[in-house]
Amino acid sequence: PVVLGIETSCDETAAAVVAGDGTILSSVVLSQLDDHAPYGGVVPEIAARAHLHHLDGLVRRALDQSGVGLDGLDGVAATAGPGLIGGVMVGVMTAKAICAVRGLPFIAVNHLEGHALTARLTEGVAFPYLLLLVSGGHCQLLAVEGVGRYRRLGTTIDDAVGEAFDKSAKLLGLGYPGGPLMEQAAQAARDPGRFDLPVPMKGRPDCDFSFSGLKTAVRRHAETLGGSPAPEDVADLAAAFHRAVGDSLVDRCGRAIGRFRALHPDGRALVVAGGVAANRYLRARLSALAADAGLDFVAPPLGLCTDNAAMIAWAGVERLRLGLTDPLDFAPRPRWPLDPTAAKAPFAGA
Numbered sequence: 096p097v098v099l100g101i102e103t104s105c106d107e108t109a110a111a112v113v114a115g116d117g118t119i120l121s122s123v124v125l126s127q128l129d130d131h132a133p134y135g136g137v138v139p140e141i142a143a144r145a146h147l148h149h150l151d152g153l154v155r156r157a158l159d160q161s162g163v164g165l166d167g168l169d170g171v172a173a174t175a176g177p178g179l180i181g182g183v184m185v186g187v188m189t190a191k192a193i194c195a196v197r198g199l200p201f202i203a204v205n206h207l208e209g210h211a212l213t214a215r216l217t218e219g220v221a222f223p224y225l226l227l228l229v230s231g232g233h234c235q236l237l238a239v240e241g242v243g244r245y246r247r248l249g250t251t252i253d254d255a256v257g258e259a260f261d262k263s264a265k266l267l268g269l270g271y272p273g274g275p276l277m278e279q280a281a282q283a284a285r286d287p288g289r290f291d292l293p294v295p296m297k298g299r300p301d302c303d304f305s306f307s308g309l310k311t312a313v314r315r316h317a318e319t320l321g322g323s324p325a326p327e328d329v330a331d332l333a334a335a336f337h338r339a340v341g342d343s344l345v346d347r348c349g350r351a352i353g354r355f356r357a358l359h360p361d362g363r364a365l366v367v368a369g370g371v372a373a374n375r376y377l378r379a380r381l382s383a384l385a386a387d388a389g390l391d392f393v394a395p396p397l398g399l400c401t402d403n404a405a406m407i408a409w410a411g412v413e414r415l416r417l418g419l420t421d422p423l424d425f426a427p428r429p430r431w432p433l434d435p436t437a438a439k440a441p442f443a444g445a
């Protein structure tokens with residue numbers, strides 16, 4: 096099937112058309128970075144208005160560029176949560192309107208499922224696989240057992256890892272979003288071993304994460320460096336930050352591999368997804384871990400790690416094939432866990 100996907104859950108307005116064989120016929124992403132930059136983070140009301148302003152034009156462009164147009168569609172998928180409710184409503188209403196007028200099936204996609212299934216779009220990875228989902232709002236380890244079948248093995252008890260990148264970048268005066276800027280800064284480090292930051296959760300028997308302590312450690316170091324630290328100092332500290340995050344992710348994923356194997360002896364791959372998966376250093380660290388464990392390592396191409404609509408269209412393709420469509424009165428879900436059983440645990444992330 097050919098599916099139009101729409102993504103509006105945060106600060107990217109995006110539309111894409113994807114075919115059943117995994118061909119991305121078109122994918123357009125409009126980042127609202129400039130709209131939010133003055134505030135050092137995403138402002139929900141500004142985001143919702145910007146989605147409303149841009150989405151129609153982006154959908155038109157995605158349809159034009161795809162070469163199939165409205166007539167070639169078999170369904171429309173939109174992110175229906177989790178995310179900022181104003182933006183999600185804009186995307187969902189647009190998708191429903193197209194479906195109502197054209198008599199097409201509507202597919203309500205969980206944004207996290209979009210990230211989780213991207214490796215099947217680009218690499219055709221088979222179920223089951225172990226997934227490290229690392230994004231702006233989430234940090235989870237999941238056994239992905241099928242479409243809509245996720246077993247959460249671990250989650251963050253405080254900040255998400257992307258959030259730690261963003262907050263640390265802000266503390267170091269690097270701006271927003273912090274991930275790419277921290278990565279750039281770390282590459283310029285002259286003495287990457289100069290600072291030693293604590294490695295969160297290392298050695299704990301569970302598969303959970305914690306990043307707020309690391310952020311606090313960055314703040315303390317930043318304070319000793321004074322009001323506007325020199326670029327060399329920022330670079331060395333950014334490198335130390337990467338090392339601590341890498342050590343923690345490797346330790347936590349190592350634990351999860353053991354649990355995953357016990358659940359699924361036939362599982363073959365460690366997959367990483369979400370915006371932070373675009374980080375080259377972390378990709379290299381996780382790739383080495385997978386190799387040691389005898390697992391394939393799969394990371395989406397950089398442009399499909401951060402938010403996009405191709406992943407939403409693809410999740411739509413996978414769901415449509417299984418007959419998993421949704422009624423036009425489907426209500427957006429600002430909170431929507433991938434594994435509803437795990438969400439009842441004390442530290443329930445969305």
Ligand code: ATP
Pocket residue numbers: 105106177178206210229230231232233256257258260261272273274275278369370371372373374375400401402
């Ligand atoms: P969620 O998917 O949890 O709802 P989101 O959609 O806002 O959150 P994504 O777009 O998936 O998040 O990822 C954005 C996050 O990824 C930001 O925190 C950003 O700093 C981080 N990020 C992007 N590129 C990199 C990079 N190269 N290195 C590290 N972090 C990065």
Ligand code: MG
Pocket residue numbers: 105106107402
């Ligand atoms: Mg974003």
Ligand code: FE
Pocket residue numbers: 206210230231369370401402
């Ligand atoms: Fe995302």
